[in-house]
Amino acid sequence: MLNTSLHDFYSLQIPEGSNKTIAAGVPWFAALFGRDSLISSFQTLALNPTLARGTLRSLAACQGQVECADNDEEPGKILHELRCGEMTATGEVAFGRNYGSVDATPLFIILLSEYFQWTGDRELLEEMRPSLVAALNWLTEYGDMDGDGLIEYRRKTDKGLLNQGWKDSGDAMAHADGTLAQAPIALVEEQGYAADAFRRAASLMHLLADSDLGDRLSARSDELMRKLEQSFWLPENQYYAMALDRDKRPLAVMSSNPGHLLFTHTIHGQRARHVITQLTGDGLFSGWGVRTLSEEERTYNPMSYHRGSVWPHDNSLIAFGMARYGYKQEASAIFSALFETSLHFREYRLPELFCGNQRHHRDEPVQYPVSCSPQAWASGAPILILTALLGLEPDASNGELRIVNPRLPEFLTFLEVRDLRIGQSRIDLDFLRQGDRTFCRVVGLKGEELAVNVSYR
Secondary structure: OHHHHHHHHHHOEEEEOOEEEEEEEOOOEEEEEHHHHHHHHHHOOOOOHHHHHHHHHHHHHOOOOOOEOOOOEOOOOOOOEEOOOHHHHOOOOOOOEEOOOOOHHHHHHHHHHHHHHHHOOHHHHHHOHHHHHHHHHHHHHHHOOOOOOOOOEOOOOOOOOOOOOOOOOOOOOEOOOOOEOOOOEEEHHHHHHHHHHHHHHHHHHHHOOOHHHHHHHHHHHHHHHHHHHHHHEEOOOOEEOOEEOOOOOEOOOOEOHHHHHHHOOOOOHHHHHHHHHHHOOOOOEOOOOEEOEOOOOOOOOOOOOOOOOEOHHHHHHHHHHHHHOOOHHHHHHHHHHHHHHHOOOHHHOOOOOEOOOOOOOOOOOOEOOOOOOOEHHHHOHHHHHHHHHOOEEEEHHHOEEEEEOOOOOOOOOEEEEEEEEEOOEEEEEEEEEEOOEEEEEEEEEEEOOOEEEEEOO
């Protein structure tokens, strides 16, 4: 499974000027996609951080400069997708450059911050400073469309996507009775992305000697997290709403979206526990992975694109967050489910998505007929979950690698990691699981000195 994932990432690399970045998937999305390429680059930082560098540079070069209703462009906004060729030139497809996504801009900031943690690349950080500031300005000046402090989206052209989060199908954003939500729509995960982006940007600005801006960004992050709790928490469900519609009515359905708040670490411990309980319960967990929508919802359809299917990348962000909150057993269960899923697909390749039918004895996962394969962020899913389970927390600028509570998944007792790059260092690690305990041993180190701290909390 891992070998297939690695080969997929080499095959999906595409040139963008002097840089290399990641195409979203084959056959439908063989192009640069802001959200997909950013998440895929985040997933594979432990594998190859140069992919993230190329993606950041490529998207910075395409960053919005003007307000244009025809393609949703705005100053500082990060590209959604870039198409070229005959169909674009003749207008058969709507856009060459399309900026119709609400989450690519905060994800750009998140990736830049995480890339710096792995590499300590001060040169790229300085190079990206204007793009970072422009992205922050977009979040504060354009992202909040109605002045309530939350980040919303609404398309400006009928040619654009009706929904502009990762669940971008036309029927994805609906109330429990099936009524479609009307824009502007505030997604729960988008608030987490933005709060995390503000918090990470604050740290970067302190590094770049702009403490005043850093302090303001920290305050903005805290305020957005408070608004998230006030507006999205559903006491009767002990869970978060998927989104708010234009009237600020919550979409009170059990969905996978709040799991991304674990990825961004933007909710507090007790509520994180409630979210994890729901995500691993019968309604949302199919046995093959976490569904996009609970099977207990009226609008659930296991064969739909976003109303009950299982997306590996969605699961990887959720499992990554679970592990970072300390719930590695639950994260391991998701990884094991995806691994067992991969055994039923050609070359053990996880597809873009598959159907959310409940798993029973001797079942096989049900394929989604037009799923992309390979799809970059599906191929990156096992790499990201493994990074989180192993507890790898790099701090390259300070020459340190923390390995916190390492845990191998249930199907694996031994793992060799070779030439793991932390800044200018290369480290070799062995992991061995004995019962419920996973042990880590440093077996080699090349390049600059690196402090390695293994801790069990």
